[in-house]
Amino acid sequence: MSKEIMKDSVIKGNAAAAKSEAEKALRAGMKATEALSGLVAGMNTIAKQFEDAMIYLPQVMVAADAMIAGINVLEPELAKAGKTAKLGKVVIGTVQGDIHDIGKTICAIMLRGAGFDIYDLGRDVKIELYWEKVKEVDANIVAVSALMSTTTLFQRNVVEAGKEEGLYPKVKVLVGGACATPEWAEEIGAVFGANASEAVYRAKEMVE
Numbered sequence: 001m002s003k004e005i006m007k008d009s010v011i012k013g014n015a016a017a018a019k020s021e022a023e024k025a026l027r028a029g030m031k032a033t034e035a036l037s038g039l040v041a042g043m044n045t046i047a048k049q050f051e052d053a054m055i056y057l058p059q060v061m062v063a064a065d066a067m068i069a070g071i072n073v074l075e076p077e078l079a080k081a082g083k084t085a086k087l088g089k090v091v092i093g094t095v096q097g098d099i100h101d102i103g104k105t106i107c108a109i110m111l112r113g114a115g116f117d118i119y120d121l122g123r124d125v126k127i128e129l130y131w132e133k134v135k136e137v138d139a140n141i142v143a144v145s146a147l148m149s150t151t152t153l154f155q156r157n158v159v160e161a162g163k164e165e166g167l168y169p170k171v172k173v174l175v176g177g178a179c180a181t182p183e184w185a186e187e188i189g190a191v192f193g194a195n196a197s198e199a200v201y202r203a204k205e206m207v208e
Helices: 003-011 015-027 032-051 057-080 102-114 127-137 154-164 182-188 196-207
Strands: 088-094 116-120 141-145 172-176
Touching: 003 015, 003 032, 003 057, 015 032, 015 057, 032 057, 032 102, 032 196, 057 102, 088 102, 088 127, 088 196, 102 116, 102 141, 102 196, 116 127, 127 141, 127 154, 141 154, 141 196, 154 172, 154 182, 172 182, 172 196
Parallel strands: 088 116, 088 141, 141 172
Antiparallel strands: none
16 A cells, blocks of 8 residues: 555556555545555656557556546545645547547646646547536636547637637647647647657646
8 A cells, every 4th residue: 555556557448457456545544635645656667668669558548537537436445635626627529530549638637637627529530519518617727638630620720719719828729649749729729749758847837
């Protein structure tokens, strides 16, 4: 029962162990936020390994499932401690016309683990739905994933729609995906996250 064991359970993709260790941690009096840091550390390791091409997407998803299993145990205590949405609220989705959502899902998990409230719209999300959800939940950030060169163009449309709604730039836009670049993000008025770990870092910067 320790943060290191929880970290290891995520790295190994052992959901049962992550769940069990989270339960043991709470019974032993460990703060939910401290236990959560162990799970997040494991996912950060996985994200770095994926970034360095040491592992592949199936392994990332198995690790993500393990992290979620642990978080599900901790969530009630995190809520009691007032830690849910302590950083902000993120509306996230893969843009209209694009059905690739693995990277988006990993980012959502990482952001959730870092302390953001996440509203995942899924894939093939129409432009207007991002901002409808922003208004519904009073979100701070819109995160827009796109994997194809043709759909990356819709990231600009999301920013423009935010301007029309009078919500941007108060609500900031975070973009990522295979064809997105820092230059593209700057051109459209967004912030670029190259991977899940950087997306968390940038999101934290955006709400500070």
